[in-house]
Amino acid sequence: MRHWITKLAICALFLYSLLLTPKYVEADQLSNPYVQQLDVLPVVETLASAGNNYGEIRKEDFWRFREIAKVANKLEGLFTLYSDDDLGTIYLALKPEQLNKNYLATVTMESGIGESGIYSGLPLADFLFYFQRVNNNLHFVARNVKFRTESSEPEQRSLARSFSDSVLYSLAIDSIDPRSQNILINLDDLLMQDFAGLTPLLKYSLQADYHLETSKSYFGDRQSFPKNVEIDAIYGFSSPEGADLITLPDSRALTLKVHYSFSQLPENNDYIPRLADDRVGYFITAFQDFSDNNVQEPFVRYINRWHLEPLDPNAPLSPPKKPIVFWIENAVPLLYRDAIREGVLMWNKAFAKAGFQNAIEVRQMPDDADWQPADVRYNTIRWFNSLDAGFARGPTRVNPFTGEILDADIIVDASMVRSIQQEYQALMSANSSLSKNPCQQQNARVVSSAELCYGVESSNQAAMGALALSLLRNTTPNSAAMKEYVHQYLRSLIAHEVGHTLGLRHNFHGSTMLAPQELNQTEITHTKGLAGSVMDYLPVNIAPQGVEQGDYFPSVVGPYDEWAIEYGYKISPSQALKPIIPEAEKSFLQQIALASPQPELSYATDEDIWDINPLANVWDMSSDVLLYSQWQMDNARVMWQRLDKHYLSPGESYSNLRVLFNKVLNYYFRNATLLSKYIGGQSFQRLHASDDIAWAFVPVSLFKQRQALAKLQEYVFAEDAFSFSPQLLNQLAPSRWQHWGSPISNNRLDYPIHDRILKFQSKVLRSLLDSDRLNHLQDIELKTLPGEALPIPELFDTLQKGIWTEVLTPEEPQPISSIRRSLQREHLNILLEIVLGTTDAPEDGHTLAWYELRQLQKAIDIKLKQFGEQLDIYTLAHLEFTGDRITKALNAQLVSH
Incomplete structure (x- = not known):
């Protein structure tokens, strides 16, 4: 009885105190153990009322939380x-x-x-x-x-x-x-x-x-x-x-x-941020440190990497305390799981060089898994379907304070593999309603970034390789050879994306490691690698005619990949000292980075490829791209010949032949375009003052530039560069299916062969005479010894002689073909634009274009006087009109000055 009296007394005192207080109850009053024991909460809830200050509790809060719970x-x-x-x-x-x-x-x-x-x-x-x-x-x-x-x-x-x-x-x-x-x-x-x-x-x-x-x-x-x-x-x-x-x-x-x-976020896990070095390609976490008085370099940059610790720090090769585990999503087709697994595990070779045994593991997501692929606790390789994506991507989630990678999910569009197996799948044209590929949209919010994806061209390259197997080696779509080809492609694709999830950026210098003659020697490619890095955008490796085919895609990571993983993950001796700060690893990391001048460790990433370096390219291969591209264009010519010889099976639509012809034509164009970067090109390396090589920039040799010009003349501008039989051209029928996903194009029904060839020739020609290239050529003359640079006059003169051969040679008159007339008109347009000042070409470019036009005008006048009556009407009209345009343009320029 006394116990209950005591309780009632305490309750009464507490309620009386509430009546004397303002309209609210402080939270710390309700934490009183005596109040909780008395279970007076309902009474408190009735009497307490709302307040507005921090820490106050509204009366309705008491009921609300308990009722929801x-x-x-x-x-x-x-x-x-x-x-x-x-x-x-x-x-x-x-x-x-x-x-x-x-x-x-x-x-x-x-x-x-x-x-x-x-x-x-x-x-x-x-x-x-x-x-x-x-x-x-x-x-x-x-x-x-x-x-x-x-x-x-x-x-x-x-x-x-x-x-x-x-x-x-x-x-x-x-x-x-x-x-x-x-x-x-x-x-x-x-x-x-x-x-x-x-x-x-x-x-x-x-x-x-x-x-x-x-x-x-x-x-x-x-x-x-x-x-x-x-x-x-x-x-x-x-x-x-x-x-x-x-x-x-x-x-x-x-x-x-x-x-x-x-x-x-991980806390107190002994992770040590690692300082970045611009010679080794990692994604970075950067911040501005105001506590550092070094105004010359206000930024601190950490590489993004996983927290990988050796189980035995004293062993030269130790398993990790906690491996990096990738799960293959249960939506991935059974047929492709082995290739995906191999692509992930390719990186264990690189980690072994860094001191880790089996650093990466691959597991299969069960069909009845109780977790989702997007769960941050799992790194998942996901499979999705789309109508127009055609890409793979390997993003990571990173601790923004330290650069520690916390989660990674790779996504792969099924169409990247489907395009290989569906041999006749049409390429997306530039004006197709389905050509909204995110990898080609420079400002796309979701899918465009430096780490992004292979994109459509990877699928095109893979499909081109499959077509080469069929046309050059008579391989059927369901054969063992084709299945092995798909396996190689998917394995390489996954290895590339896994590299991103390990922190690595693209390395577009990786493809230049081997000489062309080494590319199909498997005793080299199975040990050293097909390329210096799988982080390049690598084309399918199609052997030239008469050479036994080797690997189509890399089967092992390259020397650069191993070196980059060593920089990012090898444990430094200073980690035995506690506590350790990132700056303590500087000398250790610099010793690793000092190897960067080695050719097989060359590095160039996204921001390096759109300028002057012919060795930093996408979809190129070998240390001699001039020879490799020639091989591939020769392969393309052989494939056209095979298409011309009744390649289609009985009952097959001619629209399939049009698709195949386009594939080969685009492949030919892409390889020819690679040659133009040698003109006015300079190799560039991210060197530091302590590195052995003296120059960051090395101009392409005059011999190489002249060789590139000769190849462009032969494979792009020459009279016989494009020669197709009427039979083949008349079989290039379009698809006539009209329904969702297969719209009928509003373009011409017949194949626009002149238009396709001219667009390609124009792209190459305008690139060669672009104002940026002319400025580079002019600057290189100051960066080299006399006689070592390609003079701008030689570039102008070589192009003009090759394109206007029918006019500039004193031979008997010959008709100028329609393809050559189109090319000559485009060359004339470019020179007129330079002379009339509509481009940013250097002044020497203006005067040289004027000079070339004068020379051309004189040659046309001579040709017309000598052979005018013998020329066909096409050629006669073409030359007279050209001469008239030059005269009017040069007169206009004289008046403007």
């Missing part, structure tokens, strides 16, 4: 989730100690529409965030990690004032647990407000206004684990007009699933 399904983990299945609502509970703490948000498009850049598996965003309580709201804030300083430095006080974080959402606090003070928010307020940014993405990619329909949107699967929370959201979008889409039954409405991962 009673009826909702509770999932405990990093954040506790309460799911109200009747209302379709998810609540997230946040502990007080989780406020202002950094977490990683990862957003993945789990389902797409299969065209126009909206594909399943694509990463949408990943960034650092924290929750901040402001009055009765919870702010969702993206952390600014670009600027840092030591926490003990005075500059720390100014950074927060100088550089803002980004408050993305302000969320109303739904309720607060009066005992634990946990904060409850409704995830509708966060994730059902187009958190993923899909509305602007759809507008950009589909060129239509789609709006999020909340009535059609809902949450899917959700899971909470100790270190991460995984949530699916399904979004319904609508557009009154819809977009020009093929894959949807009705483009006015579409549904997308997005997977969200909110995860905890």
Whole structure:
């Protein structure tokens, strides 16, 4: 009895104290053990009322949190989730100690529409965030990690004032647990407000206004684990007009699933950030350090890499404490799983050089797996289908403070392999409604970046190799040889993408390691590699005529790959010292990087290939591209001959022949285009002052440049460069299927052979006389000894003599063919543009173009006087019109000056 009297007395005193207080109850009062023991919460809830200051608890909070916790399904983990299945609502509970703490948000498009850049598996965003309580709201804030300083430095006080974080959402606090003070928010307020940014993405990619329909949107699967929370959201979008889409039954409405991962950053895991070196190609995490007074280099750059530690630090070769594990998604066809597995494990050879045994493992995702591929706990190789993607991608999620890779998922479009097996699949033309390939869109938000993808050309290269097997070696699509070819291609493709997930950037210098004669010697390619790096964009290696075929694609990683992995993952001796800072590894890393001048370790990445270096190219092969490209163009000519000899099977549509002809023509054009980079070219290496090689730039030799010009004349500009039989040209029929996914083009019905050839010739010719190239040639004359540079006059004169041979040679008159007339008119157009000042060519370019036009005009006048009556009307009209244009242009120039 005395016990109950005591309880009632305490309760009365407590209630009396509440009556004397203002309209609210402080949270620390409710944590009183005596109050909790008395179970007076219902009375407190009745008397307490709302307040507006931080730390106050509104009276409705008491009931609200407890009622939700009673009826909702509770999932405990990093954040506790309460799911109200009747209302379709998810609540997230946040502990007080989780406020202002950094977490990683990862957003993945789990389902797409299969065209126009909206594909399943694509990463949408990943960034650092924290929750901040402001009055009765919870702010969702993206952390600014670009600027840092030591926490003990005075500059720390100014950074927060100088550089803002980004408050993305302000969320109303739904309720607060009066005992634990946990904060409850409704995830509708966060994730059902187009958190993923899909509305602007759809507008950009589909060129239509789609709006999020909340009535059609809902949450899917959700899971909470100790270190991460995984949530699916399904979004319904609508557009009154819809977009020009093929894959949807009705483009006015579409549904997308997005997977969200909110995860905890690793803490106190002994990971040591590793300093970057521009001679070794890694993706980097960079920030500006205001605590460093070195104004010459304000940035700190860490490479992105996995946290890999040896199980036995004293052993020269040790298994890792925790291997890098890749899971093959259960959606991958059984036929391709072995090739994918081999492509991943190719990298263990490189890790062995760095001291790790079996650093990478491959596992198969079970058919009944209870986890999703986008779960941040799993690195997954995913398979998706599309109408127009044709790419693979290997993105990573990284700790933005340290560069530690936390998660990686590789996505592969099934059409990359399908295009090989479907031998007659048409290439996408430039004006096709399906040619919205994301890898070709320079500003595409989702899929364009330095790490991006092989893109359409990889599929084209693979399909070209399969066609070569058929045309040159009589291989059938279902033969063992073709299956082995597909296996090699997919293995190489996966190895490339896995390299990205290990932190490596592209190396477009890797293809130049072997001499052309070594490319098909398997005793070399199976040990040293087909290329210096699988991180290059490598073409299919088709052996020249009379040479036994070797590997079509790499079967092992190259020397550069091994060296780069050594730089990124080899354990430095200083790691035995604790604590260790990144700067302590500097001398160790510099010793590794000193090997960079070795030819097989040459490195050039995305920002290096669009300028002057003929050795830094995509889709080239060997140390002598001039010879290799000639081989491939010769192969193309043989394939055209085979197509001309009744290649199609009985009953097969002639439209298939048109597709094959286009494939070979494009392959021929691409290899010929590689030659032009030698003119005015300079090799470039990322050298440091301590490296053995003295020059960063080395101009291409005069011999090589003259050789390239001669090959271009022979394979691009010569009279007999393109010679096709009437029979072949008259069999190039277009497809006449008219339905979704197979539109009939509005272009010409017959094959536009003149147009195709002229466009190619024009591209090469305009490239050779481009103002940038002329400026390079002029500068190189100052960078070389006399007689070692290709003079601009020689370039102009060589092209003019090769293109106007019928006019400039004193032989008997001969008709100028239609293809040659088109080429000559284009050459004339270019010279006139230079003379009339419509380009940025150097002044010497203007005067030399004027000189060449004068020489041409004189030669035309002589030819017309000598043989005018003997010329056919095509040739006569062509020459008279050309002479008239030159006269008028030169007179106009004289008047303007």
